[in-house]
Amino acid sequence: MKTFHCDRCNQLVFFENERCERCEARLGYVPQTGEMHAFEDAGDGRWRSLNAEAQGAFFRQCHNYAAENVCNGMIPADCADTLCRACQFTRTIPDLARPENRLYWYRLETAKRRLLYTLGALGLPLVTRAEDPGHGLQFEFLEETGDGPRIMTGHDHGLITMNIAEADDAHRERTRISLHEPYRTLLGHFRHEVGHYYFDRLIAGTRWLDPFRRRFGDERADYAEALAAHYADGSPPDWAERHVSAYASAHPWEDWAETWAHYLHIVDTLDTATACGLALLPESPDEPLLVDQTPVDEASFEGLMARWFPLTYVLNSLNRSLGMPDGYPFALASPVIDKLRFVHRVISASASRS
Secondary structure, eight states, rough: OOOOEEETTTTTTTTHHHHHHHHTEEEEEETTTTTTEEEEETTTEEEEOOOOTTTEEEEEEEEHHHHSSSSBEEEEEEEOOOOOOOOOGGEEEEOSSSSSHHHHHOOOOOOOHHHHHHHTTTTOOOOHHHHHHHHHHHHHHEEOOSSSSOOOOOOOOTEEEEEEEGGSHHHHHHHHHHOSOOOOOHHHHHHHHHHHHHHHIIITTTTHHHHHHHOOOOOOOOHHHHHHHHHHOOOOOGGGGTTTSSGGGGGGHHHHHHHHHHHHHHHHHHHHHHHTTOOOOOOOOTTTOOOOOGGGGGGGGHHHHHHHHHHHHHHHHHHHHTTTOOOOOOOOOOHHHHHHHHHHHHHHHHHHHH
8 A cells, every 4th residue: 555645734644544544535436547646625516626736626525425324535626426436346234224344344444445456456357247247346334133044255256245243353353363364354264265256267277276286185075064164173283384274274275365465465465565666774683684675566576575574573563562562463385375475476467468
């Protein structure tokens, strides 16, 4: 994620901001430029962009921004759409009659926008179901009410279902502890599930399938049976020697999705660090050094990994100084790094065809 500034006062702003904290300018994300813009109210529901590249162009707020306050997307004023590009990927929202569901919806949309930003930055194919009914991506945010079917977070041929309980911090932490997971986040769920989608788009039926099977295993193994065995018996004791997480050992599809999500963690965090100009220049030669500022989309896989380990050491050290758990509670074995390298190659090849 790059850094953003207010066009009116140059204050640093975040991707999620709706208003500048310094000058109170209205802010909004414009996907056509990949930038946060500052706006001034032009009346009649239109907003004039203060971004120099926009040359005074007019925009409208996404309906979910203006009416629901769960989005900060902007739409060109002459566009017929009522939803911004990101919101068009959501097919079903939670029941807003329950007050807490609006907060959960906001958190889901916020995580989803970060996901879509990264996918776009990586040059991956990204279309909605409306644009491509056969291969498009769509999200459903559903609630388990107790008198209906269980809602399982998962993927089904481009339709990603998210149980909105995952947007409840307390519920998610209880689940993380009960499953003995070192890490569980809402953004991580999105990254994992979209990994299943891109397996279908980029791996299945392509030249990548055989090299996939050599690294991850044969995905034709019975999926339901493999998951049942995983939950009944747990992961093999040596899972960390070959997998990025215990859950990744359940089935090759889950190994791919967990590795894919981890790759997105890496490139997004490194991109943010690079955009901030972060460098590590310790006085001691025994401390990790980080000076490479190559843009992430131009870096080799080896270059990414060389930067990742120093960055995570400092990230964990800073978290411990704040009395918080490690931000990066992982150790990557050589087979896992090879799987990450494979993901990098697949994404790079896909981007080169775009």
